[in-house]
Amino acid sequence: MSSQLPNRITSPPWWQLLNWIADPIGFQEKYSQKYGDIFTMRLSGLGSFVVIGNPQVIGAIFSQDSHFDVGRANKLAEPLVGRNSLMLLDGARHRRERKLLMPPFHGERLQTYALAICSITEQVASQWQVNQPFVARTAMQQISLEVILQIVFGLSEGERYRQLKPLLTEWLDMTDSPLRSSMLFLRFLQQDWGAWTPWSQMKRRQRHVHELLQAEIEERRNNLDEGRTDVLSLMMAVRDENGQAIGDEELRDELLTILFAGHETTATTLAWAFYQIHQQPDVREKLLQELDSLGENSSPMKIAELPYLTAVCQETLRMYPVIPVLFPRITKSPVKLGGHLFEKETTLMPSIYLVHYREDLYPNAQQFKPERFLERQYSPNEYFPFGGGSRRCLGYALAQLEMKLVLATVLSKYQLALAEDKPVKLQRRGFTLAPTGGVRIVMTGTKQKSVVLQKVVG
Ligand code: HEM
Incomplete structure (x- = not known):
């Protein structure tokens, strides 16, 4: 058994880094064709990463969580989410924080958010004009941001809400292209070189967001309202086994984590769903029949x-992984996986993209075919749009509920069509991948009645 890193890409690390930033999908396609489902890339300034598209090895990683550190491998996200973010934690602190944050996103709690999701969707969609194209991703981001602000931050009105909403969108839009995203990966760009440089603008917006969130947290502490059901209030009320509450800085970082992890991801996936549904008349027809x-x-x-x-929704999440690879896993001691011995401090990167496009699991993988999920059950190491093991996405249940309710609410009332007849490609947007141009849609008419909403609200 070799302890060498497997299948090392030989091009210069700076070249690999530029290609990884510019096109992580093309990069993975190219090298998986050359080396198979495990290969090692070396990114200048960031180190070596073993990219894994092998379901057995990924299953072993998920089931041996305690052998890996993840939080310290997520350092790149620190400028956005803060050092106390769940994403950046490991070991006991990660377990404690997850336990505190889980309940508001699962079980019965979810049902209480459903009506809010439907009415936010209805509100956004009611602004669409017949024959006026709009960008699906932007519309979906309006919905998903509002969902997070309402159900997580508990904000739907007032001065702070009015300031926070555009500020958050501007902040996130700062990394809306591969070029602008590069400041997240290239440390030399993370310098304050004067008020108009991208990094200092980014930091300025971040400070403003922090101030607004801190003010909100303080106001809540001073005016305790036990009737509030938003996630921030629930987070402020919880205590761990030692009676400890979550501190202000931690609350702020977790709010930003949920915002970053939760709203772009859901919006982007929904934009892809609208794209595919309106590209394939038979899919749209079947969906409408089911809703009717x-x-x-x-x-x-x-x-x-x-x-x-x-x-x-499952097929959309399969074909369009918003995050092309899972969080990196760093081995804490030597680990044997799939015939390889990985030394301590090796960084492994399970790839959603490589597994979700395997022809042996998903025949005609380039085709959007929801039926595959009705015909076959996939195991957690064959299909994992939300990751796995102890790092599995905190918001997987909310994200899926939101996707379904938004699609049902819109499709049952509005007739939509793609505004452009050209294929849409994936493009980097910060740490995520989004459709180039955001998928342009046009509303062609409304239906007599809103089948779903009348039943939901009535
Ligand atoms: C379609 C939407 C979404 C997708 C595709 C998605 C995907 C992911 C993935 C792939 C991971 C990494 C898991 C791993 O490495 O094993 C993750 C982590 C995470 N996601 Fe999501 N996510 C979505 C929506 C959400 C939402 C709505 C929230 C919050 C309410 C959320 C909160 C988080 C958090 C906090 C983590 C870090 C978990 C940890 O480190 O323990 N995500 N997500």
Whole structure:
């Protein structure tokens, strides 16, 4: 068994870094064709990463969580989410924080958010004009940002809300292209070289967001309202086994983590879903039939159980991983995986993209085919749009519920079509991948009645 890093890419590390930033999908395609499902890239200034597209090895990584550190491998995200972010924690502190943050995003709590999601969607969609194209990703981001602000931050009105909303969007839009994203990867760009340089603008916006969030937290502490059900209030109320509450700086960093991890990802995936649904008339037809068949007293949770709608969301998440690779896993001691011995301090990067496009698992992987999820069950190491093991996405249940409710609310009331007849490609947006141009859509008309919403709200 060799302890050498497997299949090392030989081009210069700076060249690999530029290619990784510019096109992480093309990069993975190229080298997986050359080396197979495990290869090592070396990114200038960041180190070596073993990219893994082998389901068995990934399954072993998920099941041996305690052998890896993840938080310290996520350092690149620190300028955005802060050092206390769940994403940057490891070991006991990560376990403690996750335990505190889990309940508001799972189980019955989710049901209480469903109506808010439907009415936010309805509010955003009601602004669309017939025959006026709009960018699906932007519209979906309006919805998902509002969802986070309302159900997580508990903000839907007032001066702070009015300031925070555009500020957050501007802040996130600062990394909306591969070039602008490069400041997250290239440390030499992370310098304050004067007020108009991108990094100092980024930091200025960050300071402003921090001030607003701190003010909100202080106001809540001073005016305790036990009736509030937003996630921030729940987070402020929880205590760990030693009776400890979450501190202000930690609360702020977790709010930003949820904002960053939760709203762009969901918006982008929804934009892809609209793209595919309107590119494939048979998919759209089947979906509309299923929505029309809902019984009189359908609840949002009933909508969430619809099999074809679920399959459409699953297939979208398969084909368009918003994050091309999972969080890196650093070995804490030597680990044997798939015939390789990885020494201590080796960084492994399970690739969602490589596994989700394996022809042996997903025949005609380039085709959008929701039926594959009705015909076959995939195991957690064959299909993992939300990652796995102890780092599995905190918001996976909320994200899926939101996707289904937004699609059902929009499709049951509005007739939409793609505004452009050209294929849409993936493009880097910060740490995520998004559709180039955001998918332009046009509303061609409304239906007589809103099938889903009338049933949901009525
Ligand atoms: C379609 C939408 C989403 C996708 C595709 C997605 C995907 C992911 C992935 C791939 C990871 C890394 C998991 C790993 O490395 O094993 C992750 C982590 C995370 N996600 Fe999501 N996510 C989505 C929505 C959300 C939402 C709505 C929230 C919050 C409410 C959220 C919060 C988080 C957090 C906090 C982590 C870090 C977990 C940890 O380090 O323990 N995500 N997500």
